[in-house]
Amino acid sequence: MTVAQVHGKVSLPHTAGTRTLGQMLREQPLGALGALVLVTMTLLAIGAPFFAPFDPTQGDATALSSPPDAKYLLGTDAFGRDNLSRLIFGSRISLLVGVGASLLGVVVGAAFGIVATYRGGWLDVLTQRLMDALLAFPMLLLALTMAAVLGPSLPNVIVALAIPIVPRAARIARSSVLVLKASTFVEAARATGCSDLRIMLRHILPNTFSPLLVIATAYLGLAIVQEAALDYLGAGIQEPDSSWGLMMSGSATTLALTAPWNVFFPGLAICLVVLSTNLLGDAIRDLLDPKLLGK
Amino acid sequence: MAAPRVSWLMVDYLLRRLGIGLVTLFGVAVIVFFMMRVLPGDAAVMLSGAGAGAVSEKELDEVRSKLGLDRSLPVQFAAWAGQVVRFDLGESLRTGKPVMEDIARRFPYTLQVVAMAMFVAIVVGVPFGVLSATFSGSWGDQLLRALSIVGLAAPSFWVGLLLILGLVYLFQWSAPLVWEPFWVSPWKSVTQLIWPALAVGLRQMALIARMTRSVMLEVLGEDYIRTARAKGLSEWSVVMHHGLRNGMLPVVTLIGFEVSALFGGLIVTETVFSVPGLGQYVVAAILNRDYPAAQGIVLILAGIVVLGNLLVDLLYGVIDPRTRVQAGAR
Numbered sequence: 001m002t003v004a005q006v007h008g009k010v011s012l013p014h015t016a017g018t019r020t021l022g023q024m025l026r027e028q029p030l031g032a033l034g035a036l037v038l039v040t041m042t043l044l045a046i047g048a049p050f051f052a053p054f055d056p057t058q059g060d061a062t063a064l065s066s067p068p069d070a071k072y073l074l075g076t077d078a079f080g081r082d083n084l085s086r087l088i089f090g091s092r093i094s095l096l097v098g099v100g101a102s103l104l105g106v107v108v109g110a111a112f113g114i115v116a117t118y119r120g121g122w123l124d125v126l127t128q129r130l131m132d133a134l135l136a137f138p139m140l141l142l143a144l145t146m147a148a149v150l151g152p153s154l155p156n157v158i159v160a161l162a163i164p165i166v167p168r169a170a171r172i173a174r175s176s177v178l179v180l181k182a183s184t185f186v187e188a189a190r191a192t193g194c195s196d197l198r199i200m201l202r203h204i205l206p207n208t209f210s211p212l213l214v215i216a217t218a219y220l221g222l223a224i225v226q227e228a229a230l231d232y233l234g235a236g237i238q239e240p241d242s243s244w245g246l247m248m249s250g251s252a253t254t255l256a257l258t259a260p261w262n263v264f265f266p267g268l269a270i271c272l273v274v275l276s277t278n279l280l281g282d283a284i285r286d287l288l289d290p291k292l293l294g295k
Numbered sequence: 296m297a298a299p300r301v302s303w304l305m306v307d308y309l310l311r312r313l314g315i316g317l318v319t320l321f322g323v324a325v326i327v328f329f330m331m332r333v334l335p336g337d338a339a340v341m342l343s344g345a346g347a348g349a350v351s352e353k354e355l356d357e358v359r360s361k362l363g364l365d366r367s368l369p370v371q372f373a374a375w376a377g378q379v380v381r382f383d384l385g386e387s388l389r390t391g392k393p394v395m396e397d398i399a400r401r402f403p404y405t406l407q408v409v410a411m412a413m414f415v416a417i418v419v420g421v422p423f424g425v426l427s428a429t430f431s432g433s434w435g436d437q438l439l440r441a442l443s444i445v446g447l448a449a450p451s452f453w454v455g456l457l458l459i460l461g462l463v464y465l466f467q468w469s470a471p472l473v474w475e476p477f478w479v480s481p482w483k484s485v486t487q488l489i490w491p492a493l494a495v496g497l498r499q500m501a502l503i504a505r506m507t508r509s510v511m512l513e514v515l516g517e518d519y520i521r522t523a524r525a526k527g528l529s530e531w532s533v534v535m536h537h538g539l540r541n542g543m544l545p546v547v548t549l550i551g552f553e554v555s556a557l558f559g560g561l562i563v564t565e566t567v568f569s570v571p572g573l574g575q576y577v578v579a580a581i582l583n584r585d586y587p588a589a590q591g592i593v594l595i596l597a598g599i600v601v602l603g604n605l606l607v608d609l610l611y612g613v614i615d616p617r618t619r620v621q622a623g624a625r
Contacts, residue, residue: 255456
């Protein structure tokens, strides 16, 4: 699934039907596979000190840039640090940043989108123009600038990557709220004397949930890629922490001659995670899409 | 419907879109300006070329007042905005040259990489998407879908790094010392820039193939396609003239959206390949706290995206006659 395809999708109240978990798994085997990979990775990340064969920060001076062998399964880097261990510890940062940034971005964006669109008027116009302006920045450019503004640290990287997601989530929320605002059940709620806050929280929010969930998974993968890019450029996580982007940094032509495995494996890990989130996102979208229910 | 009325609606629509574009640009300028003001690290210290403490406070104050940093923020913004509309972005603290000059020298490389990446992505993505939809369910379709899912997951800078690994192994490749501008030797420049273009274009290729496939599947199920087949048109004619033509609008929208993503991808990929383009420039400017250069180039990149979106909106009118009327009715 792509972000572009999600954009512009208008949601109406709907449910995933009354299927059991088993039925859903059978319907979406690829999505189940993606979920399985993500769960495995999460377990690896949580138990990193337990699973990693070596200390990710301690180099082996006798094995600098050594190719994959029986001792160092994925080889070592220029400081003799074990790539497999760094990869396992790096998954903590990737997953934390990915989940953190997409959640933060989608929640803040949804709040903007729902409140501004529901209230309408100058608030809506102002919010829309602000979001338009934020949308004009390529995601990575905005994240890179924000990362430089905030300074390199894990929470700052999460915030920097969440900011470009905000206007995109706000736009999705807006398109849903526009439809919901005009719907009869919202009108009924208003007629029975519900406060605006109650209508937004109890009647509108739950119905914007599924498109927001779909883009949250889409941006989860994207945030992981961009986190690696920030680290690679030197604007994100700093040494001696282990992160997938840091593992790849350095001159590519030099690495190609000395230790190509340093570039290959972290990128492969990113591909795997992003592939899994995309498959999971596709599955969630299909499960939530009422048009596909009968199929 | 009378023709003049339609064109009036079109003009009205265009003016409104242009107005929103200008407001967006203003918003972009405000955001860029304030992001740069809160960047940590003092521009005056940076400019005097020494670490903090090495220069006296008095000298720093002189540099600050020369840069105008001692004035209030709105005054600074007004001064900067006044310069920008006269195409003056100030001088880079790092290169010492006017930022506009730096950008003008680097822009052709970036433009060429973007154009080549888009060209490759469209030329490969659209036909494969059409084939995939026409023969949906076949093993070729399955393979293509699997490849495009993987293509979407691979970070462009990693693809670039892998390309470099492969090139070094196979051809003892090294990054060119001199990147030929296109107008000096077109062929050499194309062969030099094809690798970064492929690295950033792969994702777009996968996206376009997927989008074309899904749009074509939808279009090919329409009644008028059955009619076209029933009246004996060749399959080629049905798919190309009746199918693809109607399916292009979402694909064009996607391409418009993706120009922004392409610039985002280029930021890292240019650094990976050390292409002397805007991407490399913006990274160096931001990381080195080169304020004038950073705010200038970020503004220009965002401006390009705003313009790109505007162009896509205008293209709608050309491709889809319905929007000409609907636009005004909105």
